[in-house]
Amino acid sequence: MAALTEEINRRRTFAIISHPDAGKTTLTEKLLLFGGAIHIAGAVKSNKIKKTATSDWMEIEKQRGISVATSVMGFNYKDYKINILDTPGHQDFAEDTYRTLTAVDSVIIVVDVAKGVEMQTRKLMEVCRMRNTPVIIFVNKLDREGRDPFEILDELEAELKIAVRPLSWPINIGAKFKGVYNIYEHSLDLFTPSKQTISSRVEIDDVNDARIDENVGETDAAKLREDLELIEGVYPEFDVNEYLSGKLAPVFFGSALNMFGVKELLDCFVEIAPTPRPVNAQEREIKPEEDAFSGFVFKIHANMDPNHRSCIAFVKICSGKFERNANYKHVRSGKMMRFAAPTAFMAQKKNIVDEAYPGDIVGIPDTGNFKIGDTLTSGEELHFKGLPSFSPEMFKYIENTDPMKSKQLDKGIQQLMDEGVAQLFVNQFNGRKLIGTVGQLQFEVIQYRLLHEYGAQCRWEPLSLYKACWIESEDAEALAAFKKRKHQFMAVDRDGRDVFLADSNYVLQMAQSDFPKIKFHFTSEF
Numbered sequence: 330m331a332a333l334t335e336e337i338n339r340r341r342t343f344a345i346i347s348h349p350d351a352g353k354t355t356l357t358e359k360l361l362l363f364g365g366a367i368h369i370a371g372a373v374k375s376n377k378i379k380k381t382a383t384s385d386w387m388e389i390e391k392q393r394g395i396s397v398a399t400s401v402m403g404f405n406y407k408d409y410k411i412n413i414l415d416t417p418g419h420q421d422f423a424e425d426t427y428r429t430l431t432a433v434d435s436v437i438i439v440v441d442v443a444k445g446v447e448m449q450t451r452k453l454m455e456v457c458r459m460r461n462t463p464v465i466i467f468v469n470k471l472d473r474e475g476r477d478p479f480e481i482l483d484e485l486e487a488e489l490k491i492a493v494r495p496l497s498w499p500i501n502i503g504a505k506f507k508g509v510y511n512i513y514e515h516s517l518d519l520f521t522p523s524k525q526t527i528s529s530r531v532e533i534d535d536v537n538d539a540r541i542d543e544n545v546g547e548t549d550a551a552k553l554r555e556d557l558e559l560i561e562g563v564y565p566e567f568d569v570n571e572y573l574s575g576k577l578a579p580v581f582f583g584s585a586l587n588m589f590g591v592k593e594l595l596d597c598f599v600e601i602a603p604t605p606r607p608v609n610a611q612e613r614e615i616k617p618e619e620d621a622f623s624g625f626v627f628k629i630h631a632n633m634d635p636n637h638r639s640c641i642a643f644v645k646i647c648s649g650k651f652e653r654n655a656n657y658k659h660v661r662s663g664k665m666m667r668f669a670a671p672t673a674f675m676a677q678k679k680n681i682v683d684e685a686y687p688g689d690i691v692g693i694p695d696t697g698n699f700k701i702g703d704t705l706t707s708g709e710e711l712h713f714k715g716l717p718s719f720s721p722e723m724f725k726y727i728e729n730t731d732p733m734k735s736k737q738l739d740k741g742i743q744q745l746m747d748e749g750v751a752q753l754f755v756n757q758f759n760g761r762k763l764i765g766t767v768g769q770l771q772f773e774v775i776q777y778r779l780l781h782e783y784g785a786q787c788r789w790e791p792l793s794l795y796k797a798c799w800i801e802s803e804d805a806e807a808l809a810a811f812k813k814r815k816h817q818f819m820a821v822d823r824d825g826r827d828v829f830l831a832d833s834n835y836v837l838q839m840a841q842s843d844f845p846k847i848k849f850h851f852t853s854e855f
């Protein structure tokens with residue numbers, strides 16, 4: 330099985346995350362250029378979801394439809410096989426992003442040097458922290474005026490709650506930006522603003538090399554030396570194991586748009602980023618180098634064409650070799666399945682793949698068999714953990730407006746929930762169905778898709794709630810007492826678990842202090 334180990338060791342599967350506008354799309358595109366995956370800058374850009382806080386979700390969906398093509402981008406760089414998983418920029422699709430993060434082995438965070446850490450970055454970092462995902466930070470847009478890099482480092486540390494260690498250091502910023510000193514490799518990269526070419530590199534021995542003075546001038550060279558001395562004094566030496574355990578984030582500076590600092594980032598990334606990691610199933614830990622195949626569905630992408638109600642289920646391969654037309658077990662249904670047309674995007678082209686390895690993602694055409702979190706194996710009963718739903722924060726009752734189509738409505742709702750579009754609860758007090766989401770757009774998406782894909786019509790009835798949370802207790806009496814007291818606010822989720830619908834933060838806090846024996850959970854996995 331040496332071949333399997335070799336394939337695993339050369340794989341790097343990661344996601345780039347950022348607050349909208351920090352430069353995720355631009356960076357992705359430049360990385361693809363290095364892999365020879367695209368030849369013209371701008372190719373990814375045209376696919377991206379414009380995040381102008383548009384409420385025109387049709388436009389967003391259209392772009393999302395196109396962006397299936399960029400959901401997973403594979404390319405070869407040096408001897409490495411790199412898989413970049415795209416995450417939607419719009420915050421209403423945050424749940425999609427969270428799930429995508431369960432399928433990656435590491436993450437690159439892009440931060441705008443002028444804006445520092447923004448809201449969405451903070452939230453996504455929380456998800457990384459939950460899973461100890463190794464993180465590299467790229468501080469972008471150094472060609473523009475921005476904040477002092479030391480200040481940015483402090484902010485990263487405080488806001489993202491992770492230790493940081495600069496591995497490159499900028500020489501000035503904005504109009505005076507001259508380049509970066511690569512602390513990791515001891516080289517000096519000079520900045521020549523250009524959108525298509527790579528800037529020049531000056532090889533130097535160390536920070537005292539006179540060639541630095543020659544290239545950036547004495548004043549800036551002196552400032553650089555001073556900064557580096559400070560860095561060496563303040564930050565401990567870079568320890569790759571600290572990074573791999575998710576405790577320390579190396580930081581790079583550059584300008585994605587100008588392709589500056591991107592190669593340094595990529596070169597360091599392939600060297601230090603983790604190979605596919607073991608994955609926890611309920612039953613046991615699965616190691617990638619095990620012979621038997623296993624994988625899980627982390628994303629289902631619906632086809633927006635109403636004439637073909639088909640989807641693509643994205644499967645992350647966790648162990649063994651995946652082969653086209655082999656028989657695999659769909660653990661939830663117990664059925665054996667064969668996949669004749671699994672696809673992968675390699676160098677921007679969608680291809681049928683004959684085999685794939687841990688770390689890879691294959692797209693499987695599906696007509697409603699799969700559900701987010703489903704496991705496929707060579708035969709073993711495995712259930713992967715770690716695809717939690719988060720407490721939704723927006724709620725509406727869903728009402729059928731065409732009694733002749735109630736079956737279609739039920740089926741449509743079931744399938745959309747399987748895809749992870751939103752969460753369905755049944756209020757135990759009045760028996761009504763309510764849908765919880767993380768973003769307003771989902772309600773429009775659901776209504777539109779129910780009509781166009783299932784021929785079912787629905788109406789929304791507003792419901793003002795603060796949060797839904799899962800509750801449990803080891804003390805049956807305490808649980809019964811809670812449910813009795815809060816009977817108007819109790820619901821069950823699709824798995825029949827108890828859910829408390831808190832109508833305000835105050836009510837939730839009171840409930841937590843009044844009922845100490847009840848555990849309140851804010852993700853579905855506990």
Ligand code: G4P
Nearest residue numbers: 347348349350351352353354355469470473584585586587
């Ligand atoms: P996102 O995916 O994180 O949302 O960000 P995206 O890459 O789309 O970048 C957001 C904007 O920032 C884009 O400008 C992009 O060109 C710009 N940008 C990215 N990297 C850099 C950089 O290193 N320096 C500078 N100065 N700008 C950068 P836009 O005006 O929104 O789009 P476009 O009209 O330029 O395409």
